[in-house]
Each structure stands twice: as structure tokens, then as C-alpha cells.
Amino acid sequence: DAGITQSPRHKVTETGTPVTLRCHQTENHRYMYWYRQDPGHGLRLIHYSYGVKDTDKGEVSDGYSVSRSKTEDFLLTLESATSSQTSVYFCAISVDREGGYTFGSGTRLTVV
Amino acid sequence: GQQLNQSPQSMFIQEGEDVSMNCTSSSIFNTWLWYKQDPGEGPVLLIALYKAGELTSNGRLTAQFGTTRKDSFLNISASIPSDVGIYFCAGQVRGATNKLIFGTGTLLAVQP
Numbered sequence: 001d002a003g004i005t006q007s008p009r010h011k012v013t014e015t016g017t018p019v020t021l022r023c024h025q026t027e028n029h030r031y032m033y034w035y036r037q038d039p040g041h042g043l044r045l046i047h048y049s050y051g052v053k054d055t056d057k058g059e060v061s062d063g064y065s066v067s068r069s070k071t072e073d074f075l076l077t078l079e080s081a082t083s084s085q086t087s088v089y090f091c092a093i094s095v096d097r098e099g100g101y102t103f104g105s106g107t108r109l110t111v112v
Numbered sequence: 113g114q115q116l117n118q119s120p121q122s123m124f125i126q127e128g129e130d131v132s133m134n135c136t137s138s139s140i141f142n143t144w145l146w147y148k149q150d151p152g153e154g155p156v157l158l159i160a161l162y163k164a165g166e167l168t169s170n171g172r173l174t175a176q177f178g179t180t181r182k183d184s185f186l187n188i189s190a191s192i193p194s195d196v197g198i199y200f201c202a203g204q205v206r207g208a209t210n211k212l213i214f215g216t217g218t219l220l221a222v223q224p
Contacts (some may be wrong), residue, residue, distance in 0.1 A: 002129045025200075029129075031209065031210050033211070033212075034212075035192070039214060041216060042115065042116075042118070042200060042214045042215055042216040043155070043200065043214040044214070045212075045213075046212060048209060048211060049126055050209055056209070058211075090154050090155075092154075092212040100145070100157050100160060101155075102122060102157075102158070103154030103155050104154050105152070105154050106152075106153070106154055
């Protein structure tokens with residue numbers, strides 16, 4: 001199994017503060033993705049990466065930035081957290097060319 | 113942004129019953145996938161479909177890639193309590209970035 005870990009698992013933060021979520025993989029996969037999950041919306045793509053320093057926006061990228069300085073780490077940053085960014089965030093890696101993703105266990109973020 | 117229409121939103125059934133759910137899109141996909149999410153975890157791939165009309169089984173699960181390439185179906189036979197969770201469909205237009213578009217999810221509850 002592809003090793004993928006997210007940290008932290010839970011976080012509560014105040015409106016207006018910056019927050020960084022980390023996704024770490026152990027198997028050198030090229031493609032990595034950040035999704036958010038909200039009731040009634042399923043999983044929506046925030047940003048994705050197709051290599052070191054190569055990233056692009058997904059459908060709900062406003063208010064988020066990402067960085068990938070090493071193959072194994074993909075960071076998601078909320079520059080100034082808002083209550084609308086309260087959500088569960090999932091990182092995923094693409095493990096083969098046929099579309100299968102492996103997901104991390106998620107980070108539950110609450111912005112108060 | 114693009115999103116898949118998944119139905120039903122939720123199902124509450126008795127153990128032993130069969131379950132059907134489906135996913136439709138206004139766009140054509142090259143790949144359809146079905147995932148299951150247990151509480152507190154990330155989604156896990158159940159079945160992948162790569163060809164229009166394809167019918168694939170995984171134990172008690174059977175999924176079909178619609179002939180129009182705009183829909184997919186998942187059936188679960190003889191449900192058991194551990195089938196409880198959220199089921200997501202996902203579609204992919206195969207390309208360099210392997211991005212997946214997810215459905216809104218079907219919450220399945222199984223009463224023993």
C-alpha cells in the first residue's frame with residue numbers, strides 16, 4: 001500500500017490566522033491532490049501537483065495556496081482562515097495511470 | 113465547477129436487502145470509479161471501470177460503466193452492517209494530471 005499521512009488530524013483555529021496542512025507520501029508518486037469534503041458537496045478539488053514545484057488550481061482554490069518543494073510533501077496553506085473553510089481536508093496520491101487514488105485519513109479543520 | 117449528480121443522497125435499509133445507486137454527468141468520462149468512505153477515514157477504491165458498457169464485480173458489489181459514458185451504477189447485493197458508509201462515484205477524463213471529479217455521495221445505513 002502507498003504510504004500517505006496527513007497532519008494534523010484535527011485543528012481548531014481562529015478566523016484570520018494562517019494555517020498549513022501537511023501531506024506526506026513515502027513512495028515517490030508524481031501526482032498529489034488536495035480535496036475538501038463538505039456535506040452535500042462531496043469531494044471538491046482545491047489544488048493539485050504534478051511534480052516538484054509544479055502545481056495548479058482546482059475548482060475551489062480561492063483562499064488556498066500550495067507548495068511542493070520535495071516529491072514527498074505537499075503543503076496546503078490557508079493564508080487567512082475564514083469560517084467557510086471549516087471542512088475536512090483530504091490529500092490523495094495517484095498511484096497508477098488508470099485513475100486510482102489513495103487517500104490520507106483527513107484533517108478536520110474548524111475555524112472559529 | 114463540474115460535479116457529478118449522484119443519487120440517492122441517502123438510503124436506510126435492512127440487512128440482506130440489495131442496494132442500487134447511480135451517478136450521472138453532463139460530460140463524457142474515460143474512467144468511472146466507485147469509492148467507499150468509513151467514518152473518520154479517507155475514501156477507499158472499490159471498483160474501477162475503463163470501458164463503456166463494462167460490468168465489473170468485486171464480491172457483492174457490481175458496477176457498470178454506462179454506454180453513453182456519462183453515467184455509472186453501483187449495486188450491492190445482500191447488504192450487511194459493515195456496508196455502512198458513504199459511497200462516492202468519480203469520473204476521470206484521462207490525461208496528464210489524472211484529476212478525478214467526485215459525486216456528492218450516497219450515505220448508506222444498514223439496520224441489522
